[in-house]
Amino acid sequence: QLMKVYVTRRIPPEGMKVLTEAGVCKVSVWDSDEPVPRAELLEGVSGAHGLLCLLSDRIDTDTDQHHYRRRSAGYRPNLKVISTLSVGFDHLAINEIKKRGVRVGYTPDVLTDATAELTVALLLATARRLPEGVQEVKSGGWSTWKPLWLCGYGLTGSTVGVIGLGRIGLAIARRLKPFGVKRLLYSGRAAKPQAAEVEGEYVPLDTLVSESDFVVVSCSLTPDTQGLCDKAFFSKMKSTAVFINTSRGSVVNQEDLYEALSSGQIAAAGLDVTTPEPLPTDHPLLTLKNCVVLPHIGSATYSTRGIMGVLSANNLLAGLQGAAMPSELAL
Ligand code: GLV
Ligand code: GLV
Secondary structure, three states, X not given: OOEEEEEOOOOOHHHHHHXXXXXXXXXXXXXXXXXXXXXXXXXXXXXXXXXXEOOOOOEOHHHHHHHHHHHHOOOOOOOOEEEEOOOOOOOEOHHHHHXXXXXXXXXXXXXXXXXXXXXXXXXHHHHOOHHHHHHHHXXXXXXXXXXXXXXXXXXXXXXXXXXXXXXXXXHHHHHHHHHOOOEEEEEOOOOOHHHHHHOEEEOOHHHHHHHOOEEEEOOOOOOOOOOOEOHHHHHHOOOOOEEEEOOOHHHEOHHHHHHHHHOOOOOEEEEOOOOOOOOOOOOHHHHOOOEEEOOOOOOOOHHHHHHHHHHHHHHHHHHHOOOOOOOEOOO
16 A cells, blocks of 8 residues: 655656656656646646645645545545755745644755756856956957956955845855955844854844845745845945845845836846746846846755755655654744
8 A cells, every 4th residue: 555645746756766667656746847837737646645746836825725625525634745846945835734724845955066056157257247247258248458448346355234134145155255245244133153253243234135235035935034135125235236136036036126227226137036936038137237047046056956856856755754854843
């Protein structure tokens, strides 16, 4: 009597191998690179003991209510564990999940380095205007070496502010420091002892925003951080400052960001995350030269994605068997 598992997307093969070879579950997969249609997801989850999902799957009261309807028709929900192939869990209705006694696995730590590295790459690309430069070379806009052309901002002697000095925020700070950063500010719920390693100064958010040459958002999306970067926020930034977000799109009010970028209130922005994802190709932000948008690829290295696949599979298997998960979210 094998337990049933539903996987909402084609995942890294290393992870799939772990799941299928464990011999404890029958695995159904939405075997595609495209998102599973909602109805298909609800169908797949019903009767399943385990769910392996992505950050693009909304797992909420609706999913839950689907179970309720089935239950009232004499159906008993089986779901024991949800394993998400991500460190973020804002796509999961945690309170509902907790009420139902379902355990949750996620993938912290293993993607910290890859995401911090991408953040540094995005920061440099944005500040030094790499996408614009590449475009000029391709389009023939490069006529000669010009003293005043394609100038940007460097890290040497700068002040960097990291909003949310968690695992990834600290890894970003560690990587940026050797570029000659003079002051490293951070904000968040509380001062952190590990900030000493990067000589981080804990400051109020307003101070960080107004004093930083680079503002890097690396906090999780919660009701507290939703829309945190808005008109008032951008109006406090220096006009020469660069804004970087590799956390979640909803931390930013994109209309306010557009206004700040197009009016010259801030110098540039680099975003690996947006609302919605994908960002429509006719979105105003994409018309701006000083806005660099990436398609949410923070953790996208071959090895990191493979390791995430294996970890999410092992979390799922442990959850099914009532064992300790390698990475369980404390609910
Ligand atoms: C990526 O954004 C993740 O949450 O893993
Ligand atoms: C730049 O290439 C320089 O020689 O200054």
